[in-house]
Amino acid sequence: MTDTMRAAMVPEAGADFEVVEKPVPDPAPDEVRVAVDACGVCHSDVFVKEGTFPGVSYPRTPGHEVVGHVDAVGDDVSMWSEGDRVGAGWHGGHCHSCEACRRGNFLQCENAEITGLTFDGGYAEYATVPAEAVAAVPEDLDAVDAAPLLCAGVTTYNALRNSDASAGDVVAVVGVGGLGHLGVQYAHAAGFETVAISRSPEKRDLALDLGADHFVDASERDPAEALQELGGAKVVLSTAPSADAIESVVGGIGTDGDVVVVGIPGEPVPVDIQHLVGTAGSVSGWGSGDARDSQDTLEFSDLRDITPVVERFSLDDVDEAYDRMVSNEARFRAVLDIAGDD
Numbered sequence: 001m002t003d004t005m006r007a008a009m010v011p012e013a014g015a016d017f018e019v020v021e022k023p024v025p026d027p028a029p030d031e032v033r034v035a036v037d038a039c040g041v042c043h044s045d046v047f048v049k050e051g052t053f054p055g056v057s058y059p060r061t062p063g064h065e066v067v068g069h070v071d072a073v074g075d076d077v078s079m080w081s082e083g084d085r086v087g088a089g090w091h092g093g094h095c096h097s098c099e100a101c102r103r104g105n106f107l108q109c110e111n112a113e114i115t116g117l118t119f120d121g122g123y124a125e126y127a128t129v130p131a132e133a134v135a136a137v138p139e140d141l142d143a144v145d146a147a148p149l150l151c152a153g154v155t156t157y158n159a160l161r162n163s164d165a166s167a168g169d170v171v172a173v174v175g176v177g178g179l180g181h182l183g184v185q186y187a188h189a190a191g192f193e194t195v196a197i198s199r200s201p202e203k204r205d206l207a208l209d210l211g212a213d214h215f216v217d218a219s220e221r222d223p224a225e226a227l228q229e230l231g232g233a234k235v236v237l238s239t240a241p242s243a244d245a246i247e248s249v250v251g252g253i254g255t256d257g258d259v260v261v262v263g264i265p266g267e268p269v270p271v272d273i274q275h276l277v278g279t280a281g282s283v284s285g286w287g288s289g290d291a292r293d294s295q296d297t298l299e300f301s302d303l304r305d306i307t308p309v310v311e312r313f314s315l316d317d318v319d320e321a322y323d324r325m326v327s328n329e330a331r332f333r334a335v336l337d338i339a340g341d342d
């Protein structure tokens with residue numbers, strides 16, 4: 001291998017990407033170096049690009065949907081070997097010693113690292129990642145398909161499997177986009193009676209193809225009423241980052257139902273508390289998962305042939321990939337195909 005690599009970096013908050021040639025990083029004793037095959041472009045990369053997250057230092061290479069193979073191993077790492085096919089997601093490592101870590105809740109680590117935010121991520125030919133933040137990637141999954149599963153996939157899969165829904169329960173997914181088109185597939189594969197809710201009637205056929213049993217066109221009818229006709233939802237997974245969309249489904253939950261929000265709106269959400277009291281229901285939030293959660297997501301996706309709908313870009317086309325993602329035009333996840341650049 002050569003001593004230098006290509007990387008797309010943000011020189012300072014709000015600046016344009018620069019694709020530069022820079023030294024290949026060496027892994028610290030507790031890290032592995034990943035030769036990156038593909039990296040997804042996620043809406044949370046806006047935090048890095050625009051500097052809207054506290055504590056990002058620049059220049060910084062974003063990217064927290066990283067798939068590749070281990071190409072060098074730090075001296076203290078025993079769980080990974082050169083050649084292992086691996087990925088890294090948003091959760092970029094934990095301290096093992098804070099209160100949350102001592103209770104085994106690594107996602108809530110007070111000193112958690114974030115891939116592509118507190119350290120350089122996967123918009124590059126190589127990235128170094130803490131060993132505990134690495135997930136094994138099944139051989140059969142294409143790197144470009146696997147990348148979005150490390151963020152959009154694990155977020156929806158983990159939110160559903162940590163909910164109270166059981167096979168046969170009515171589970172609705174609000175929004176058929178980057179997160180929602182995966183949420184519908186996971187809900188179907190988990191055996192739920194799956195309802196896709198969208199304000200875009202043209203998403204109907206896709207939603208049904210992805211495994212939805214019902215499609216509710218929320219531009220036409222009240223989604224809460226539609227869910228009540230089905231007996232009330234046990235879980236509504238809300239992926240649409242819209243306060244109106246969240247407010248409009250709270251009335252659709254049945255007894256002990258839960259609206260689980262994974263798409264974060266920019267403003268507060270008014271909620272019908274009377275309905276929550278009447279159903280003993282709740283509105284809650286969920287964010288991603290740790291490396292083992294990511295690996296579970298990848299393994300289940302492989303088992304059930306669940307893949308994202310993606311648009312591929314080369315590293316040189318990072319601006320176009322980012323613009324399509326940020327303008328919500330990408331169908332449905334933009335991915336940098338870095339190995340394909342050769």
Ligand SMILES: [Zn+2]
Nearest residue numbers: 042043044151
């Ligand atoms: Zn993400």
Ligand SMILES: [Zn+2]
Nearest residue numbers: 095098101109
């Ligand atoms: Zn910790």
